[in-house]
Amino acid sequence: MTNPILVTGGTGRLGRALVPQLLSDGHTVRVLSRRPPSDEQTWGGDLLTGEGLEEAVDGVGVIVHCATGNGRADIDGTRNLIQMAVRAGRPHLVYVSIVGVGRVDMAYYRAKLACEQLVERSGLPWTIQRTTQFHELIVWMCKSQWWLPAIVMPSGVSFQPVDAGEVAARLAMLAGAPPAGRVPDMGGPEVRPAADLARAYARARSSRRRPVVSVPMQGAGIRGYREGGHLTPEHADGRITFEQFLAA
Numbered sequence: 001m002t003n004p005i006l007v008t009g010g011t012g013r014l015g016r017a018l019v020p021q022l023l024s025d026g027h028t029v030r031v032l033s034r035r036p037p038s039d040e041q042t043w044g045g046d047l048l049t050g051e052g053l054e055e056a057v058d059g060v061g062v063i064v065h066c067a068t069g070n071g072r073a074d075i076d077g078t079r080n081l082i083q084m085a086v087r088a089g090r091p092h093l094v095y096v097s098i099v100g101v102g103r104v105d106m107a108y109y110r111a112k113l114a115c116e117q118l119v120e121r122s123g124l125p126w127t128i129q130r131t132t133q134f135h136e137l138i139v140w141m142c143k144s145q146w147w148l149p150a151i152v153m154p155s156g157v158s159f160q161p162v163d164a165g166e167v168a169a170r171l172a173m174l175a176g177a178p179p180a181g182r183v184p185d186m187g188g189p190e191v192r193p194a195a196d197l198a199r200a201y202a203r204a205r206s207s208r209r210r211p212v213v214s215v216p217m218q219g220a221g222i223r224g225y226r227e228g229g230h231l232t233p234e235h236a237d238g239r240i241t242f243e244q245f246l247a248a
């Protein structure tokens with residue numbers, strides 16, 4: 001019997017898709033969560049305080065680190081996780097990051113890059129998978145503006161949204177394989193202008209026409225987006241389009 005796999009962030013968007021995949025691949029899974037454990041799979045713990053971490057990493061063969069907070073805190077959480085893992089027999093650490101973390105100048109991306117560097121220098125066997133934005137993020141961008149008369153999107157910016165379930169399948173494969181270092185990026189099937197995606201969302205949500213307005217936005221992060229730093233058209237590996245995601 002192989003050692004269990006610990007999934008941090010197993011209660012999040014990506015983690016909720018990953019855990020069933022790992023289970024169906026025959027792995028024993030532990031889910032780290034700050035919430036009170038509701039089943040025997042969930043291990044109470046907090047990456048920031050370190051509470052419960054020692055027990056959670058004890059005896060695991062692989063950690064898939066999906067947990068995330070506001071970015072800055074991710075650095076401390078990742079450092080704590082690595083410290084415990086080094087003491088606990090050096091499991092394979094699989095980290096999920098974002099395409100373009102070194103190219104797009106945003107606080108969250110800088111934090112993700114710092115976490116990648118911690119993983120690379122951890123002394124643990126490691127794998128890092130960068131992916132593009134999940135479909136849910138585009139939905140959230142549109143949904144949070146639904147109360148406005150129009151959806152506002154940054155002009156000149158495109159996204160390449162990917163299905164979190166497909167990312168989970170990739171992570172499950174990596175978790176079952178030997179450590180591979182930085183693996184090729186993973187992106188969704190299509191690079192689409194932000195406004196185009198917002199129109200698709202509005203069509204799927206309501207028969208009433210909802211205008212979409214493209215507005216020039218300032219800032220280093222938006223510039224990085226405009227330059228396509230967060231895109232990976234050469235790795236359009238995902239199959240599920242935004243419309244298919246919305247329909248499902």
Ligand SMILES: NC(=O)c1ccc[n+]([C@@H]2O[C@H](COP(=O)([O-])OP(=O)(O)OC[C@H]3O[C@@H](n4cnc5c(N)ncnc54)[C@H](OP(=O)(O)O)[C@@H]3O)[C@@H](O)[C@H]2O)c1
Nearest residue numbers: 009011012013014033034046047048066067068133134137
């Ligand atoms: N969303 C995207 O578009 C996207 C794109 C590319 C890459 N990614 C990466 O994919 C990963 C997963 O993203 P997601 O959108 O699925 O995240 P999410 O839905 O926001 O979930 C965050 C998870 O982190 C856990 N968490 C936060 N702080 C914690 C702490 N101090 N201790 C323990 N657990 C903690 C939460 O668990 P509890 O609340 O149960 O404690 C929750 O399961 C992240 O690394 C993110 O950067 C996301």
